[in-house]
Structure formats: structure tokens, C-alpha cells
Amino acid sequence: xxxxxxxxxxxxxxxxxxxxxxxxxxxxxxxxxxxxxxxxxxxxxxxxxxxxxxxxxxxxxxxxxxxxxxxxxxxxxxxxxxxxxxxxxxxxxxxxxxxxxxxxxxxxxxxxxxxxxxxxxxxxxxxxxxxxxxxxxxxxxxxxxxxxxxxxxxxxxxxxxxxxxxxxxxxxxxxxxxxxxxxxxxxxxxxxxxxxxxxxxxxxxxxxxxxxxxxxxxxxxxxxxxxxxxxxxxxxxxxxxxxxxxxxxxxxxxxxxxxxxxxxxxxxxxxxxxxxxxxxxxxxxxxxxxxxxxxxxxxxxxxxxxxxxxxxxxxxxxxxxxxxxxxxxxxxxxxxxxxxxxxxxxxxxxxxxxxxxxxxxxxxxxxxxxxxxxxxxxxxxxxxxxxxxxxxxxxxxxxxxxxxxxxxxxxxxxxxxxxxxxxxxxxxxxxxxxxxxxxxxxxxxxxxxxxxxxxxxxxxxxxxxxxxxxxxxxxxxxxxxxxxxxxxxxxxxxxxxxxxxxxxxxxxxxxxxxxxxxxxxxxxxxxxxxxxxxxxxxxxxxxxx
RNA sequence: GGCCCCAUCGUCUAGUCAGGCCUAGGACACCGGCCUUUCACGCCGGCGACACGGGUUCGAAUCCCGUUGGGGCUACCA
Numbered sequence: 254x255x256x257x258x259x260x261x262x263x264x265x266x267x268x269x270x271x272x273x274x275x276x277x278x279x280x281x282x283x284x285x286x287x288x289x290x291x292x293x294x295x296x297x298x299x300x301x302x303x304x305x306x307x308x309x310x311x312x313x314x315x316x317x318x319x320x321x322x323x324x325x326x327x328x329x330x331x332x333x334x335x336x337x338x339x340x341x342x343x344x345x346x347x348x349x350x351x352x353x354x355x356x357x358x359x360x361x362x363x364x365x366x367x368x369x370x371x372x373x374x375x376x377x378x379x380x381x382x383x384x385x386x387x388x389x390x391x392x393x394x395x396x397x398x399x400x401x402x403x404x405x406x407x408x409x410x411x412x413x414x415x416x417x418x419x420x421x422x423x424x425x426x427x428x429x430x431x432x433x434x435x436x437x438x439x440x441x442x443x444x445x446x447x448x449x450x451x452x453x454x455x456x457x458x459x460x461x462x463x464x465x466x467x468x469x470x471x472x473x474x475x476x477x478x479x480x481x482x483x484x485x486x487x488x489x490x491x492x493x494x495x496x497x498x499x500x501x502x503x504x505x506x507x508x509x510x511x512x513x514x515x516x517x518x519x520x521x522x523x524x525x526x527x528x529x530x531x532x533x534x535x536x537x538x539x540x541x542x543x544x545x546x547x548x549x550x551x552x553x554x555x556x557x558x559x560x561x562x563x564x565x566x567x568x569x570x571x572x573x574x575x576x577x578x579x580x581x582x583x584x585x586x587x588x589x590x591x592x593x594x595x596x597x598x599x600x601x602x603x604x605x606x607x608x609x610x611x612x613x614x615x616x617x618x619x620x621x622x623x624x625x626x627x628x629x630x631x632x633x634x635x636x637x638x639x640x641x642x643x644x645x646x647x648x649x650x651x652x653x654x655x656x657x658x659x660x661x662x663x664x665x666x667x668x669x670x671x672x673x674x675x676x677x678x679x680x681x682x683x684x685x686x687x688x689x690x691x692x693x694x695x696x697x698x699x700x701x702x703x704x705x706x707x708x709x710x711x712x713x714x715x716x717x718x719x720x721x722x723x724x725x726x727x728x729x730x731x732x733x734x735x736x737x738x739x740x741x742x743x744x745x746x747x748x749x750x751x752x753x754x755x756x757x758x759x760x761x762x763x764x765x766x767x768x769x770x771x772x773x774x775x776x777x778x779x780x781x782x783x784x785x786x787x788x789x790x791x792x793x794x795x796x797x798x
Numbered sequence: 799g800g801c802c803c804c805a806u807c808g809u810c811u812a813g814u815c816a817g818g819c820c821u822a823g824g825a826c827a828c829c830g831g832c833c834u835u836u837c838a839c840g841c842c843g844g845c846g847a848c849a850c851g852g853g854u855u856c857g858a859a860u861c862c863c864g865u866u867g868g869g870g871c872u873a874c875c876a
Binding site: 310311312314344346347349350400404407408411414415416417418419420421422444446448464465467468469470473474475477478480481482483485487488489491492507508509510511512513515533535536538540542543544570573574575577579580581582583600601602603604605606607609610611612613614616620660661662663664692734735736737739740743749750751752753754755 | 799800801802803804805809810811812815823824825826827834835836837838839840868869870871872873874875876
């Protein structure tokens with residue numbers, strides 16, 4: 254086993270072995286010593302030593318939302334671009350907020366998006382012993398200490414300082430307790446945490462591939478908790494330990510972690526571990542420029558799937574939120590994105606999430622994708638609407654394909670597509686009120702529609718050209734505009750005032766169904782007539798009284 | 799409050815690192831036209847931005863400072 258992975262300097266100890274086994278701590282070279290002075294020569298180096306290893310580390314405290322999905326995507330793209338590995342790690346050390354259900358949803362969302370991982374999912378809750386070993390390491394090297402201060406007391410002090418507008422960070426009073434004092438307090442079973450001993454002065458500079466060099470003064474960094482009183486590690490510890498243990502070379506994450514990074518850098522340094530490269534991604538904001546939250550409605554990946562968005566479109570849109578290829582292209586497959594993605598072209602400013610543009614892009618995908626590929630998603634949407642028939646996958650398969658093709662250029666989501674297709678599959682559709690008002694009411698259509706219904710019997714062969722000729726003939730024969738009949742027929746056939754070309758619709762719907770729907774319209778028109786007559790009678794009666 | 803980040807059309811962005819090629823380019827949205835007796839697609843056109851103020855320079859969207867605005871962090875959450 255190579256202890257020094259040179260190149261990236263990452264460790265490859267046996268630390269992934271089961272907890273409690275003969276784990277050995279990796280001993281790192283001090284940062285400034287010549288990296289390869291005594292290291293194996295290149296031919297002895299592990300062939301994997303230059304390999305890029307990135308991870309997405311969600312916390313299962315909620316669904317996968319667009320921000321998390323974008324972080325996962327950028328990691329995935331970076332790995333693809335560098336020929337590296339994309340690892341999935343689950344940061345579930347906060348057992349109060351983490352749920353299995355959330356984890357399942359996150360995994361499902363990632364699979365749906367096509368963000369496949371090479372390793373994992375690794376659950377931090379399975380590796381608690383590992384973090385505790387690192388706590389011991391940090392304690393014995395004097396970089397961490399038991400803190401017996403009560404949480405409420407610290408909060409009290411913090412609050413007071415804030416009210417007094419003072420710059421205040423917590424510096425543990427128990428930092429320099431003697432071994433005896435510590436033992437005594439430990440024995441008396443007081444609650445304790447383990448905190449990191451932050452240097453009183455000095456500067457930590459985070460070298461960030463997206464944000465540039467960012468300097469933080471130690472005097473602004475408090476003695477943060479590494480291990481909670483329940484002996485569970487905090488994020489600052491488990492995150493760093495795992496990044497070291499898993500040989501993570503590049504940490505790509507949301508910019509909300511930038512301010513936490515100096516703390517983690519301190520831990521790396523205390524551990525004499527090689528730092529990964531950092532890249533903090535700008536945060537996706539809601540359309541109002543505020544942080545994405547429940548107030549912005551559903552922003553989870555699941556939601557977009559349910560609304561009829563295609564994974565490719567979501568990936569494409571998210572990739573463009575904060576990154577661009579440097580030219581005017583906007584439509585990319587995931588593979589193309591992987592080929593082009595570089596951190597140099599990631600923006601620093603926070604973008605706002607724009608549903609309009611996602612919808613446009615989704616529409617582009619729906620338009621371009623072959624009808625066959627849309628089939629499963631459309632079927633699912635039709636099933637939800639209760640108008641799916643297994644025949645559409647069997648003997649009426651061609652009909653179903655034709656329906657999809659007919660509506661493809663008109664829908665921005667699969668749900669819209671299904672809404673449009675539904676009237677072809679079920680009689681349970683209503684006439685759109687606007688359509689009735691504009692094209693049916695007060696149009697004196699009864700005779701016209703009846704004539705057209707009868708004329709349909711003679712159309713032979715049943716085809717668009719013949720249908721158009723027939724319709725125009727009927728309208729012309731009754732000295733009516735063809736448009737009057739077209740509009741009425743459209744409402745009769747699909748219930749809406751807009752649809753694909755009416756002759757395409759008639760053609761696809763077939764003679765019988767077209768005639769029966771015209772029948773329904775005729776019945777409706779008769780009812781209108783009757784109502785009108787009745788009302789006229791009432792008016793006449795009232796007048797003669 | 800303190801610390802950190804950011805700032806080009808309503809939105810996503812190109813241009814900023816290496817100042818003149820920018821009377822600032824593209825896309826979404828919006829508006830108009832063409833196509834079509836519908837709607838969409840498609841095509842053509844229009845509207846629309848360098849946050850503000852100082853510097854530096856022959857010259858600034860680009861460099862520097864300040865202001866303003868937005869975001870993040872400031873937990874025994876991640």
C-alpha cells in the first residue's frame with residue numbers, strides 16, 4: 254500500500270476497513286517539505302494517484318432541491334471532464350434531522366437526473382468510530398480540548414455581545430485545563446463537547462478555484478465544536494475526516510460553505526493533511542433574489558419530474574446557471590457538458606432561478622426528442638390522468654406515437670403534452686368556456702355542423718386533403734365561412750379553441766369518433782336553441798301580461 | 799452588529815484576469831410582423847444593461863478606492 258500518494262498527496266490507508274479494525278492513521282508530510290524527496294518514483298506511484306476524486310455530500314434533512322442538484326451536477330461534470338471519480342457521501346450525523354425517507358428521495362432524484370456515482374453511498378453514521386479516532390488524534394496533538402461550558406451560557410454571552418455590537422467569538426475557558434482537572438470533570442459526568450483550539454492570531458487563506466484567494470483572521474474564528482456532547486461528530490470534523498479518508502482531491506460545494514472553510518483548513522493543518530482544492534459555487538437564489546426556500550414553492554427535483562420536466566432539460570438548465578461554455582451555445586447533452594465543463598468558466602455571482610427559461614429549454618427538448626423516447630413519461634402522465642389504455646402500447650401504438658408527434662411542438666412540459674392528448678383518449682372533457690363564447694354561442698351553427706357530420710360519411714379515403722375539401726364544400730354550400738365550421742369542429746373534437754391543424758385532428762381521430770363528437774356538439778347546440786326558445790317564450794309571456 | 803463574497807438588459811449570461819476590437823454580443827421573457835381562417839413551432843424585426851461616486855490613464859464595463867444594494871457565515875445544522 255502506498256502511504257504517500259504523491260501527486261495529489263492523498264492518503265490511501267486501510268481506513269475504509271470496518272470500524273474498529275487495525276486502522277492506521279495516515280501520517281502526513283509537513284506541508285513545506287519537498288513533496289517527492291523520499292516518495293516513490295513515478296513508476297512506483299499508484300496509477301490512480303493523479304486521479305481526480307470529487308464527492309457530493311448531501312444531508313438527508315430534506316429532498317434534493319435545485320441547489321443541491323446543481324452542486325451534484327458540477328461535481329459529476331468535473332469528474333467526467335477530468336476522467337475522475339464521483340463519490341456519493343451521506344452526511345447524516347445529525348440524527349434528529351436526517352431520515353431514511355429523505356435519503357431515498359435524494360437517491361431517486363439523482364438517478365432520475367442521470368447523476369450516477371462511482372462509489373458510495375457512504376453513510377457517515379456508519380463511520381462514527383472513525384471520527385472519534387480523529388478526535389483522539391486532535392486531542393493528543395493538543396489541537397482540541399474538552400469544553401465543559403454549558404451551551405446556554407455560551408449563547409447568553411453571544412447574545413450579550415451581539416447586543417453590545419461587540420466583535421465576539423467563543424474561546425473556551427477550558428482550553429488549558431490540567432490533565433487532573435479534565436479527569437475530574439469527566440468523572441463528574443458533566444456534559445462536554447470537544448472543541449478545536451483555534452490559534453489566537455494568524456491568517457487562514459483559502460485558495461478557491463472559483464472565488465480566488467480569500468483571507469480570514471483567526472481572531473474571528475471561534476473555538477468550534479468537533480464532537481457534540483452525544484459524541485457525534487459535527488460537520489466540521491466528519492466532513493474533513495471523510496474528505497481526507499476518501500482521498501477527495503477537489504471540494505466543489507455551495508458558497509454557503511466558504512465562511513466555514515477556514516475552520517476546516519485549520520483541521521487539515523492540525524492533522525498535517527494535504528489540502529484539497531476548493532471551489533465554492535455561487536448560490537442559486539429564488540426569482541425574488543432571496544435564498545431559495547419553501548416560500549418559493551416547490552424547488553425539489555421530484556417536483557420538476559412530477560410537473561413533466563425532462564431530466565436532460567433540468568441538467569442542461571442547471572449547468573447553465575453559473576457556468577457557460579464561452580460562446581452562444583445553450584443546448585447540451587450531459588456528455589457534451591462533461592466534455593466542456595471547466596471551473597474557470599464558473600461564475601461568482603449568485604444567479605436567480607428562472608422557471609421560464611427552464612420551461613423553454615424543456616420545450617426545446619420535447620420538440621427535438623423522438624416521440625418514442627417521450628413515450629414512457631407521457632404514458633405515466635396519462636395514467637395519472639386516468640386515461641391510459643394498455644392498447645396504446647400494443648395495437649394502437651402507432652396512434653399513440655402520432656398523437657405525441659402531433660402535440661410535440663406545442664408543449665413545454667410532459668404534463669401539457671398529456672393534457673393535450675387526453676381528449677383524444679377519453680370522452681370526459683369539457684368545452685372550454687372561452688372557446689364556446691368566441692366560436693359557438695350565437696353563431697347559428699346547428700345546421701352547419703349537422704351537414705358536416707353527414708358529409709363525413711362520404712369522405713373517401715379518410716385523409717387530410719379530402720377532409721379539407723369536404724369541410725370547405727359544406728361551408729361554401731351553406732354560404733358560411735370555412736372558419737366558422739373549423740372553429741366549431743375544433744371545440745367539438747378537443748374542447749379547446751386551439752389545437753393542431755383541424756384536418757390533422759380529424760384525420761387522426763377517425764370517422765366514428767369525429768362524428769360522435771360532432772353529435773355531442775349538435776346536442777349541445779340543440780340545448781342552446783331550446784333554452785333560447787324558452788326564454789323568448791317567457792319574455793313574450795311577460796310582455797303579454 | 800462582526801467577518802466573507804458578489805454587482806452588465808426584467809432574468810440567465812458574453813466581454814473583466816492580460817484597458818482600446820464594445821455606438822456592449824447571445825438566450826429567455828415581452829412587443830410587432832411573416833407563416834397559418836386556431837394555437838404552437840419556425841422565420842424576421844423591436845424594446846432593453848455596464849448600480850452610484852471618485853480616482854488612475856491619451857483611453858475604463860474592464861484597474862484602484864469609497865458608497866449603495868444583494869447574498870453567505872456568525873449552532874453541540876450541514
